[in-house]
Amino acid sequence: MTEPSGDVLLEITDLSLEFRTYRGPIKALNGVSLNVRAGEIVGIVGESGCGKSVTMMAATRLLPKGAAHITGGGIRLFGSDPMKLSERELQHVRGRQVSTIFQEPMNALNPTRRIGEQIVEVIRRHQRLDNAAATSKASGLLRDMLISEPERIMQAYPFELSGGMRQRVLIAMAFSCEPRLIIADEPTTALDVTVQALILGLIKHKATSTGTAVVFISHDMAVVSQLCDRLYVLYAGRVAEAGTTASVLAAPAHPYTRALIRCLPGLAPPKQPLEQIPGTLPDLLDPPAGCLFRARCREADDRCVSVPPLAAIEPARRAACWRRIEETQAA
Amino acid sequence: MSLISTILRRLVLLVFVVAGVAIITFTISHLIPGDPAQLIAGDKASAQTLAHVRQELGLDKPVTQQFVIYVKQLLSGDLGQSLRTRRPVAGDIALFLPATLELGIAALVMAIMIGVPLGVLSAIYKDGPVDQAARVVSVAGISMPVFWFGLALILLFYVKIPILPGSGRITLGIAAPPRITGFFLVDSLVAGDLKAFWSSLYHLILPAFVLAFANLGIITRQIRASMLDVLQEDYVRTARANGLSRSAVILRHALPNALIPSVTLLGLAFGDLLYGAVLTETIFAWPGMGSYVVSSIQTLDFPAIMGFTIVASLGYVLINLAVDLTYMVLDPQIRELG
Ligand SMILES: Nc1ncnc2c1ncn2[C@@H]1O[C@H](COP(=O)(O)OP(=O)(O)OP(=O)(O)O)[C@@H](O)[C@H]1O
Ligand code: SF4
Ligand SMILES: [Mg+2]
Numbered sequence: 032m033t034e035p036s037g038d039v040l041l042e043i044t045d046l047s048l049e050f051r052t053y054r055g056p057i058k059a060l061n062g063v064s065l066n067v068r069a070g071e072i073v074g075i076v077g078e079s080g081c082g083k084s085v086t087m088m089a090a091t092r093l094l095p096k097g098a099a100h101i102t103g104g105g106i107r108l109f110g111s112d113p114m115k116l117s118e119r120e121l122q123h124v125r126g127r128q129v130s131t132i133f134q135e136p137m138n139a140l141n142p143t144r145r146i147g148e149q150i151v152e153v154i155r156r157h158q159r160l161d162n163a164a165a166t167s168k169a170s171g172l173l174r175d176m177l178i179s180e181p182e183r184i185m186q187a188y189p190f191e192l193s194g195g196m197r198q199r200v201l202i203a204m205a206f207s208c209e210p211r212l213i214i215a216d217e218p219t220t221a222l223d224v225t226v227q228a229l230i231l232g233l234i235k236h237k238a239t240s241t242g243t244a245v246v247f248i249s250h251d252m253a254v255v256s257q258l259c260d261r262l263y264v265l266y267a268g269r270v271a272e273a274g275t276t277a278s279v280l281a282a283p284a285h286p287y288t289r290a291l292i293r294c295l296p297g298l299a300p301p302k303q304p305l306e307q308i309p310g311t312l313p314d315l316l317d318p319p320a321g322c323l324f325r326a327r328c329r330e331a332d333d334r335c336v337s338v339p340p341l342a343a344i345e346p347a348r349r350a351a352c353w354r355r356i357e358e359t360q361a362a
Numbered sequence: 363m364s365l366i367s368t369i370l371r372r373l374v375l376l377v378f379v380v381a382g383v384a385i386i387t388f389t390i391s392h393l394i395p396g397d398p399a400q401l402i403a404g405d406k407a408s409a410q411t412l413a414h415v416r417q418e419l420g421l422d423k424p425v426t427q428q429f430v431i432y433v434k435q436l437l438s439g440d441l442g443q444s445l446r447t448r449r450p451v452a453g454d455i456a457l458f459l460p461a462t463l464e465l466g467i468a469a470l471v472m473a474i475m476i477g478v479p480l481g482v483l484s485a486i487y488k489d490g491p492v493d494q495a496a497r498v499v500s501v502a503g504i505s506m507p508v509f510w511f512g513l514a515l516i517l518l519f520y521v522k523i524p525i526l527p528g529s530g531r532i533t534l535g536i537a538a539p540p541r542i543t544g545f546f547l548v549d550s551l552v553a554g555d556l557k558a559f560w561s562s563l564y565h566l567i568l569p570a571f572v573l574a575f576a577n578l579g580i581i582t583r584q585i586r587a588s589m590l591d592v593l594q595e596d597y598v599r600t601a602r603a604n605g606l607s608r609s610a611v612i613l614r615h616a617l618p619n620a621l622i623p624s625v626t627l628l629g630l631a632f633g634d635l636l637y638g639a640v641l642t643e644t645i646f647a648w649p650g651m652g653s654y655v656v657s658s659i660q661t662l663d664f665p666a667i668m669g670f671t672i673v674a675s676l677g678y679v680l681i682n683l684a685v686d687l688t689y690m691v692l693d694p695q696i697r698e699l700g
Contacts, residue, residue, distance in 0.1 A: 093599065093603055118608065121605075122606070122607060123605060124605065125602070125604060125605035126606070130603060130604060133599065137596075138595055138596040138597055139599075139600045140600065141600075141601070141619070142597070142694070142695065143619055143622075143693060143694055152606065152610070153604045153606070156604070156606055156607075156610075188694045188698065190694075190695050191698070204600075
């Protein structure tokens, strides 16, 4: 494997998780495994509802208490199990060591408090700085986000800012305590395309210059491929394929990844019509046995009634598909 | 800027409301059967006496002229003379209103101080024991008749376990503090008379609680509902994801936003409290507007009733102004954009 050799910050092993609802348990995660090392940018891709957010919110224990239940596997975040941390210990991990940028910047800031107050509050929560020092730190962070008049922005309320501006504020906030890991959960999905590129650039630049690891969640293969060193392709709460971005894009192994790439205007082989992946995600209330992608898979055969393991098919790549496993063994 | 415009808008509204109320009360008072002159002069009065009383009251003039006189008086702050007490209505109201306001404000403060924390706890520990208990209290508060609850409390805390006074504003024998605001709690503090202060406070507890109790439930449910909404908001998740303490998340991020939709309700609750004060005052022999209005209605004391109605509508507009101003304090979007 040619994965970076830094410390493992986050390691999720075979995690299964369900939401207990009145209609029955929704099996959102069905054995997800992934890891993130210091300083790398890791992408998680997959269509809506495949469990990207749930996976990362489980890692920081931000899922609604009572509804979400871990039914198998484990999480190690900075070497300890977040499920075993006390509320207070968790508070010192969140914001300080790992912070999250969420998808929807519209409501992600408190509407009744000034921008500056909100950044300063986070800084002072985790660092021994007085108000003046925290304020000047906040304005420096905003400047790094290419905000030219940080003082004016800090005096503003969220409703006075555009979506892109709010997202920059949230990114500044996420980086404010020099965390080792940042989870960016579709940070640009709600923004228009021109702003998207800017925001992606800001995240990438800030992360590489500070050595912060980033987990970048997106349903957009094109975005992820610009940004990430490695990728995890998620399908129905399982990893379908994992590997370096370059290798996955060059030769996608899993039929689902292939379909995703065929759907991309920029990445699809030229002159071929763009495709939609036929079918939908399986019903997570009652997932089918065997490979979860079977109902939509062109290559499915008899073997696929049992669950394919996530197996190495190349030095830097793993895929959960019987076909690829067979081919690897045959080779 | 927008602060001033809000106040101005409300003041313009005030003029219209008071004018409307003046017309309505005047009309009704002249449509209701019953002759105030007869009431004052008594059943056995001669026709001459009656005519004399009528003249004295201006009741012999044409209705339109009576209305013009009435409006002129109103504009000079004169609410007329009470037929019953034979004193200026404005003076009577000034005498009795502070007692009612003191009771109403005490009840509102009590309802907020119990209702808001209870609503917050019910939301945080949704479906837990606190939430269940609060639900019972709310239903009880909404459905329990004030007079029954008041009498029950008097029976319990005044008769059976005599720890609280059951009537009046202050202990007999303790002099009321010199009148400045008419609020005993304030006046006694200004006069430095702690004995009067504690006595007034004691006397306030039961009636204020009875009055607060009816609104407690509504406030608790409202705060609970808006807290549950706000706790789902993305910014609460941001606050948690940034490792802020539980108390900071709840008190600094969730609660201020949950209070905004509750402000209108608090304004309504205060109006309700003043209205409920009429009954409560009767039970606790509280010398406020309630008792004054009831007696005025019984004696068809039109000037008093009209005066009270106008003051009440004024109060209504002022409460709405207070609600608007509170919104501005709590919600920057309203404050900055007007
Ligand atoms: N609080 C919840 N209660 C019940 N089910 C939930 C809850 N949160 C998520 N789920 C379910 O878990 C599954 C995974 O959701 P998740 O939010 O992780 O999807 P996602 O991959 O992030 O999709 P998107 O691209 O739409 O954000 C979905 O089927 C969703 O319905
Ligand atoms: S295991 Fe079978 S069904 Fe699943 S992706 Fe591979 S070929 Fe398709
Ligand atoms: Mg998501």
